[in-house]
Amino acid sequence: MEALMNLMHGFGVLADPMNIVYMFVGITLGVLIGVLPGLGGANGVAILLPLTFSMSPTSAIIMLSCIYWGALFGGAITSVLFNIPGEPWSVATTFDGHPMAQQGRAGEALTAAFTSSFFGAFLAVILITFLAPVIAGFALRFGPAEFFAVQLLTFCSFVGMGKESPFKVLTAMMLGFALAAVGLDTVTGQLRMTFGTIELLRGFDFLIAVIGLFGIGEILLTMEEGLAFKGKSARINPAVVLHTWKQLPKYWITALRGSIVGCWMGITPGGATPASFMSYGLAKRFSRNGARFGTGEIEGVVAPETAAHAAGTSALLPMLTLGIPGSPTAAVLLGGLLIWGLQPGPLLFVEQKEFVWGLIASMYLGNVVGLIVVLTTVPLFASILRIPFSIIAPIIIVICAVGAYTVHNAFMDIAVMLVFGVLGYVFKKLSYPLAPLVLALVLGDMAESSFRQAMLLSQGDLAIFWSNPLVGSIVTLALAMLFWPVISLAIARLRARQGGKAAVSLK
Amino acid sequence: MSHQTNQRDRDGDAVATHRTMEIAVALLFALVAAVVMYDSNRVGNGWASDGPEAGYFPFYVGLIMFVSSCVILASNLLSRTPNTTAFVERGQFILVLKVLIPTVAFVGLIWVLGIYLAAAVFIAFFMYWLGRYPITRILPVAVLIPLALFVMFEIWFLVPLPKGPVETMLGY
Numbered sequence: 001m002e003a004l005m006n007l008m009h010g011f012g013v014l015a016d017p018m019n020i021v022y023m024f025v026g027i028t029l030g031v032l033i034g035v036l037p038g039l040g041g042a043n044g045v046a047i048l049l050p051l052t053f054s055m056s057p058t059s060a061i062i063m064l065s066c067i068y069w070g071a072l073f074g075g076a077i078t079s080v081l082f083n084i085p086g087e088p089w090s091v092a093t094t095f096d097g098h099p100m101a102q103q104g105r106a107g108e109a110l111t112a113a114f115t116s117s118f119f120g121a122f123l124a125v126i127l128i129t130f131l132a133p134v135i136a137g138f139a140l141r142f143g144p145a146e147f148f149a150v151q152l153l154t155f156c157s158f159v160g161m162g163k164e165s166p167f168k169v170l171t172a173m174m175l176g177f178a179l180a181a182v183g184l185d186t187v188t189g190q191l192r193m194t195f196g197t198i199e200l201l202r203g204f205d206f207l208i209a210v211i212g213l214f215g216i217g218e219i220l221l222t223m224e225e226g227l228a229f230k231g232k233s234a235r236i237n238p239a240v241v242l243h244t245w246k247q248l249p250k251y252w253i254t255a256l257r258g259s260i261v262g263c264w265m266g267i268t269p270g271g272a273t274p275a276s277f278m279s280y281g282l283a284k285r286f287s288r289n290g291a292r293f294g295t296g297e298i299e300g301v302v303a304p305e306t307a308a309h310a311a312g313t314s315a316l317l318p319m320l321t322l323g324i325p326g327s328p329t330a331a332v333l334l335g336g337l338l339i340w341g342l343q344p345g346p347l348l349f350v351e352q353k354e355f356v357w358g359l360i361a362s363m364y365l366g367n368v369v370g371l372i373v374v375l376t377t378v379p380l381f382a383s384i385l386r387i388p389f390s391i392i393a394p395i396i397i398v399i400c401a402v403g404a405y406t407v408h409n410a411f412m413d414i415a416v417m418l419v420f421g422v423l424g425y426v427f428k429k430l431s432y433p434l435a436p437l438v439l440a441l442v443l444g445d446m447a448e449s450s451f452r453q454a455m456l457l458s459q460g461d462l463a464i465f466w467s468n469p470l471v472g473s474i475v476t477l478a479l480a481m482l483f484w485p486v487i488s489l490a491i492a493r494l495r496a497r498q499g500g501k502a503a504v505s506l507k
Numbered sequence: 508m509s510h511q512t513n514q515r516d517r518d519g520d521a522v523a524t525h526r527t528m529e530i531a532v533a534l535l536f537a538l539v540a541a542v543v544m545y546d547s548n549r550v551g552n553g554w555a556s557d558g559p560e561a562g563y564f565p566f567y568v569g570l571i572m573f574v575s576s577c578v579i580l581a582s583n584l585l586s587r588t589p590n591t592t593a594f595v596e597r598g599q600f601i602l603v604l605k606v607l608i609p610t611v612a613f614v615g616l617i618w619v620l621g622i623y624l625a626a627a628v629f630i631a632f633f634m635y636w637l638g639r640y641p642i643t644r645i646l647p648v649a650v651l652i653p654l655a656l657f658v659m660f661e662i663w664f665l666v667p668l669p670k671g672p673v674e675t676m677l678g679y
Contacts, residue, residue, distance in 0.1 A: 050666055178572065190550050193565075224602055
C-alpha cells in the first residue's frame with residue numbers, strides 16, 4: 001500500500017509540464033539512437049548525458065531513462081524492416097519479424113513488437129514498484145562485506161553465465177578494474193598508474209570507454225561488412241494496429257512467460273540478450289505453432305520482445321536498490337546518478353524519495369509515451385535507415401567525438417575514445433565480452449572501497465565473507481558461479497560415464 | 508576478367524589469422540597486467556598500519572588478468588586445432604582503414620580547427636571520397652550538421668565545445 005502512495009507522489013513529481021516534454025524528447029532521441037547503426041542504448045545515453053548537466057536530477061534521469069526506453073523500442077524497427085538487429089537483444093526478433101516484413105506484414109510485425117515490448121516493460125515496472133522498496137529496506141542492513149559479496153556475485157555470474165571463454169571474460173573484466181584504478185586513490189591519496197602524466201590523473205572515464213567501444217567499434221565492424229541497407233517499407237495505420245491488437249490476446253501465455261524470463265534475467269545480471277533467446281526458445285518448444293517458427297509467426301515476435309524489454313527494465317531494479325547495474329546501459333545511467341551526486345543504493349530510497357519515485361512513475365508514463373511515439377513515427381525512422389552509410393557514418397563519428405569531449409571538456413578524451421574504438425573492434429572479433437569490461441570500469445571504485453572497508457573491519461581476514469549466513473551464502477553462490485564452467489563440465493563427464501555404463505549394461 | 512579474379516583473390520587474403528591475433532592480444536594483456544602489478548607493488552600492495560595500501564586491490568586484479576591471459580595464450584599456442592581462419596581479409600581491412608585513417612585525421616583537425624569546422628571538413632571528405640556524392644549534396648550536409656550541433660550545444664544547452672580560429676574571428 002505504501003508503495004502505491006509513494007507512486008502517486010511520484011506521479012505528482014512528473015506533473016511539471018517540462019518533465020513531460022523531456023520525456024517526449026528522450027523517447028524520440030532514444031528511438032533515433034536505436035535505429036542508427038553504431039549508436040546503441042549505452043553509448044547513446046553516454047553521449048547525451050552531458051546535455052542533462054544543467055537540468056535538475058529528476059528531469060535529467062527522466063530524459064535519460066526515456067532515451068533508454070526509446071532505444072529499446074528502436075531496435076525492433078531495424079530488426080523487422082532491415083533484418084539488422086540494432087541491439088544484440090533484437091537478434092531473436094529478426095527470426096520471425098523480418099520474414100513477416102517480407103510477406104508484406106511489416107506493420108503487423110512492428111505493432112506486435114512494440115505492444116509486446118510495452119507489455120514486458122510494464123510488468124517489469126510493476127515488479128520494480130513493489131519489490132524495490134523491499135529489497136532496499138533489506139539492503140539497508142548491509143555492511144561493506146555484504147555489498148562486496150553482492151558485487152562479487154554480479155561479476156562472477158558473468159563468468160558462469162557468459163557464452164564466451166571464462167578466461168576471456170576474466171581478462172576483459174580485470175582490464176575494466178585496472179582502468180578504474182588509474183588516477184588518484186581516494187583513500188590514501190596516492191597516484192596509481194599515472195606514470196607522471198597529468199592527463200592520466202583523471203583516470204579513465206567509463207563514458208569515454210562506452211562511446212569508443214560501442215560507437216566507434218561498431219562503425220568499424222559495420223564498415224568491414226560493407227553494409228548496404230536494403231529494407232522493406234513499413235505502413236502502419238490504425239487499421240493494422242487494431243487488427244494486430246485483436247490477435248495478440250491469444251498469445252498471453254507466451255507474453256507472460258517472456259516477461260517472467262526477462263524479469264529474472266534482468267535482475268540477475270543475465271541481461272536482455274540471453275533473455276530474448278531463452279524466451280524465443282521456450283515459445284518455440286511449447287507453442288502449438290512451434291514448427292512454423294522462423295517463417296513469420298507473430299508469436300515468434302512476441303516472445304523475444306517481451307523478454308528483452310522486461311529484462312532491460314528490471315535491470316534498473318538492482319541499480320536503484322543496490323547500486324549494481326544489470327546492463328551496460330543501466331551502468332551508464334548509474335554513472336549519471338553519481339555525476340549528480342546521488343549515491344545509488346538502498347539509502348536512495350530514504351534520502352531521495354522524491355527522485356526515486358519520480359523515476360519509477362516516469363517508467364510507467366515513459367513506456368506509454370514510447371508506444372505512442374513509435375507507433376506514429378515508424379515510417380519516419382525507417383526512412384533514416386535509407387540514408388547511405390557514407391553519409392551517416394561520419395555524422396555518427398562526429399557525434400561520438402562531441403560526446404567524448406563533453407564528459408570532461410578534454411581534448412585527450414577524444415583520442416582515448418578512438419583507442420577504445422579499435423579495442424572494441426578487436427574485442428568483438430575475438431569474442432572478448434564488452435559488458436563485464438564496462439561494468440568493472442563503472443563499479444571498480446565501489447567494489448574496491450567495499451572490499452577495503454570489509455578488510456579493515458576484519459584486519460585483513462577473508463573469513464569476514466563467511467561471518468554470517470547472509471554474506472556467506474552470497475559469496476558461496478558467487479564462487480559457484482565463478483567455477484560453474486568447471487562444475488558443469490564435471491557434471492557432464494559424470495553423466496556421460498554413467499550413460500556409458502548404462503549403455504554397456506543394456507547390451 | 509582474370510585481372511578481376513586476381514583482385515578478388517587478393518581481397519580474400521588474410522591480413523592476420525585468428526590465432527595470430529589471439530596470441531598478440533593475449534600477450535598485450537599479459538603486458539598490461541604486468542604493468543598493473545608492477546605499479547601496485549610500487550605504491551604498496553600490502554598492509555600498512557592504517558589498513559590496506561593503495562596497491563592492495565589492483566595488485567590482485569593484475570594477477571588474475573596475468574594468469575587468465577597466460578591461459579588464453581597457452582591454449583592458442585598449444586592447440587592442436589588452431590583457428591587459422593582469417594581475422595580480417597585484405598579487402599575488409601582496407602575498408603576499415605578507409606574509416607579509421609580519416610577519423611584519426613579528424614581528431615587531429617579538431618585540435619587545430621575546432622570541432623565544428625573539423626566536422627564539416629570530415630563529413631565533406633567522407634561523402635566525397637567514399638560516397639562519390641556531387642558537391643550539391645555534400646555542401647548542405649557538411650554545413651548543416653555542424654551548425655545544428657553548434658545551436659544545440661553552444662546556444663540551447665550551454666555546453667562549450669572546442670573552437671578554433673574561425674569561431675574566434677566570429678566572436679565566439
